[in-house]
Amino acid sequence: MKYYSLNKQSPDVDFKEATIKGQAPDKGLYFPESIPVQEKAFFENIAQYSNEEIAFRLIQPYVAGTIADAALQGIVKETINFPIPLVPVNDRISSLELFHGPTLAFKDVGARFMSRCLGHFAHDRSEKVVVLVATSGDTGGAVAHGFYDVPGVEVVILYPSGKVSSVQEKQLTTLGKNIHALEVTGTFDDCQQMVKQAFVDEELTKKIFLTSANSINVARWLPQQFYYVLAWKQWTDKKNPPVISVPSGNFGNICAGLLAYCSGLPVKHFIAACNANAVVPSYLANGDYQPKKAIATISNAMDVGNPSNFVRILELFHHKLGDLRKVLTGYSISDDETKAVLKEVYQQYKYLPDPHGAVGYLALQRYLQQHADDKGMFLETAHPVKFYDVVEPVIGEAVPVPAAIQDQLKLTKQSTVIAPDYNALKETLLKKY
Numbered sequence: 001m002k003y004y005s006l007n008k009q010s011p012d013v014d015f016k017e018a019t020i021k022g023q024a025p026d027k028g029l030y031f032p033e034s035i036p037v038q039e040k041a042f043f044e045n046i047a048q049y050s051n052e053e054i055a056f057r058l059i060q061p062y063v064a065g066t067i068a069d070a071a072l073q074g075i076v077k078e079t080i081n082f083p084i085p086l087v088p089v090n091d092r093i094s095s096l097e098l099f100h101g102p103t104l105a106f107k108d109v110g111a112r113f114m115s116r117c118l119g120h121f122a123h124d125r126s127e128k129v130v131v132l133v134a135t136s137g138d139t140g141g142a143v144a145h146g147f148y149d150v151p152g153v154e155v156v157i158l159y160p161s162g163k164v165s166s167v168q169e170k171q172l173t174t175l176g177k178n179i180h181a182l183e184v185t186g187t188f189d190d191c192q193q194m195v196k197q198a199f200v201d202e203e204l205t206k207k208i209f210l211t212s213a214n215s216i217n218v219a220r221w222l223p224q225q226f227y228y229v230l231a232w233k234q235w236t237d238k239k240n241p242p243v244i245s246v247p248s249g250n251f252g253n254i255c256a257g258l259l260a261y262c263s264g265l266p267v268k269h270f271i272a273a274c275n276a277n278a279v280v281p282s283y284l285a286n287g288d289y290q291p292k293k294a295i296a297t298i299s300n301a302m303d304v305g306n307p308s309n310f311v312r313i314l315e316l317f318h319h320k321l322g323d324l325r326k327v328l329t330g331y332s333i334s335d336d337e338t339k340a341v342l343k344e345v346y347q348q349y350k351y352l353p354d355p356h357g358a359v360g361y362l363a364l365q366r367y368l369q370q371h372a373d374d375k376g377m378f379l380e381t382a383h384p385v386k387f388y389d390v391v392e393p394v395i396g397e398a399v400p401v402p403a404a405i406q407d408q409l410k411l412t413k414q415s416t417v418i419a420p421d422y423n424a425l426k427e428t429l430l431k432k433y
C-alpha cells in the first residue's frame, strides 16, 4: 500500500515511511492510495472470527510489505489485549466501552499499535527517534504508557497547562525515563501548532530525528477501525445495523469508523458528537467550514477548533458534501446539557458515562428521536474516573477509583513549563537532544 500526501506536493511513501515521518514534507496528511474492501461474507460471518483475526485482517492490507505477517500478528495481539465490550444502557442505546486499556481511554489502541510498529522499524536504525506529540488530554497518557521504556525512542509531550484533568496530567507527567512532559501556558491548538512547526523546521529536523504520535499518524489512525468491527461482532440485530455516535475532537476516531464503513462494514449512520467546538456540525448543516479557536469545555479531549483529521473524511467522500451528509450528521452539545444527561443516564439506567460519552449519548438520543426504527451505540471513550472532578459534583457521589489509577495519583508530577511559542519549544529540544 502506498500513501500520498493530501497536499499532493510530496512523493508517495509506504507504511513504514508514513509512520516514521508522521506528516508529509508538504505538511499534508498521508492517505492510503486505495481503500481495501473486505468480502461481504467476512462481515456476515463476523462472529466466527477471533478479535485478533478481525484486527489482523483489517490492518494487514495497509501494512503489507513493511512488516511481515507473523510480526504483525504479534503487534495486533498486544494492541488489543483488553476487552472492548458493547454494554446495553436501555432498549435503544448501547455503550461501546473503549476504556479498558492501561490509561482508561480509547487512545490506548492507537498508541500501542504505533509504538510497537515504531519499535519494530527502529531496530534497523542506529539514531535515536524523538516522538513529539501535542495532547488535549488523553493522547499524552496513552502515548506515554505506550512508548514507556521502548529502546531507542524518546517521547516529548506538549499539553496545555491547567486544561487537562488531574488524572490525565498524572498519566503523562509521572513516568520519567524516556518520557518528558512540556507544560505549555496556552491552548491545545497552540500545542498542536508548535508541533506542526517543528516538523517543517529543516534546521531542527536535520539535527534531531523527529516523528509524531498525534492522531494524524497513520499508525495511530488506522487501527481505530478495530473498534467498529468488534462492535459489529457484538451487535445482535444484524438485519438492522447500528447508528454509531462518536464523541469527536480531532476526528481521527470517527474517520477510522468511516474508513471501516467504506471497507464494507454495515453501519446505518454515523453521528459526529461534539461539544461547543462545533466546526464540523456547523459545516455539515450549512456547508461553511470555519475553523475557530478552541473553546474550553468539560469534555476537554474534544476541545479542538481546527480538527486535523477532517480533511481525511472529505477525501474519503471525494469532497462531496452531499454524499457525506447521507452518512454523517453532527450535533453540538453544551456543558449544561452534558451534565444534565450524565445525571439522567446514571439515575435512570444506573450507567455512569464520562463527559465525552455523555455528549455521544445525547447526540445519539437526538438522532434516534427523529428515526423511530433505528437503534444505536455511542463510543464510551474514557472511564468516568478520568474526569472525576467533573462527574462527582454532577451525580453527588464519589466515583470509585480503580487500583491502577490510585497508584498513579500518588506519583509526583514532573514537567517543564514553556510559553506557547515555537522558539521556546525549539530551544528546549535542541538543549535536550
Ligand SMILES: *Cc1c(COP(=O)(O)O)cnc(C)c1O
Pocket (backbone or CB within 6 Å): 105, 106, 107, 137, 138, 139, 215, 247, 248, 249, 250, 251, 252, 253, 254, 301, 302, 356, 381, 382
Ligand atoms: C481524544 C478523545 C476524543 C476525541 O477523539 P478524536 O479522534 O480526536 O476525535 C474523545 N473522547 C476522549 C475521551 C478522548 O480522549
